[in-house]
Amino acid sequence: MVRRRGKNGAFYGCTNYPTCRNTLDLTDIDRKDTQDHIQLSLPLFDKQIGRINRIIRKHTELQEQEFVKELEPVKSVSIKQVAAPKKLNISPVINSPLGEDIHRFIAEFVEKRRSISVLEICKELNSFQHDFKGNFSTGKPKIYPYVTMV
Incomplete structure (x- = not known):
């Protein structure tokens, strides 16, 4: 060279x-x-x-x-398969457009069903009358971002 x-x-x-x-x-x-x-x-x-x-x-x-x-590949986990703990410590509602009734409903829903799937909670909430009823053009419920904040 x-x-x-x-x-x-x-x-x-x-x-x-x-x-x-x-x-x-x-x-x-x-x-x-x-x-x-x-x-x-x-x-x-x-x-x-x-x-x-x-x-x-x-x-x-x-x-x-x-x-x-x-390195081993990370196994994916479905949120629907994850069980919620026995008692959830939910913080009080502060500056939320949903209101305390919906927050209490979400807490009771999670405790009863032992499911923390946001889409299931949104589907259940859409069966009731509220300000965020309906879906976006993408198909996600309009209440989805607010439920994820709870």
Whole structure:
């Protein structure tokens, strides 16, 4: 490999560069980092730096592969399957457009059904008369954002 100058900056290329396209970007090789990594105070030749960088790169790639193998995929949990605790501590209503009656209804609904599915609560609430009755154009109930705040 010989140091060459190209239109995008300096690089290392084969001695017969136009026919052999094996190149190495100078940003891949950083003398100071390599010397710090192996803790040598001696000057290194370009071939030695390249060899050491290849060894370090292979080592880090193997470590990354082992790390990925150790990771387990997270299992998804449906909110409908999660049971609510026995007693819920619901904070008092402050600046809510729903009103205390609807808040009490939601608390009783969750305690009776042992379900914390927001869509089920909205479906039940839409059977009664209130200011937020109906659905958005996306299909979600208009009361949905307020129920999630409770």
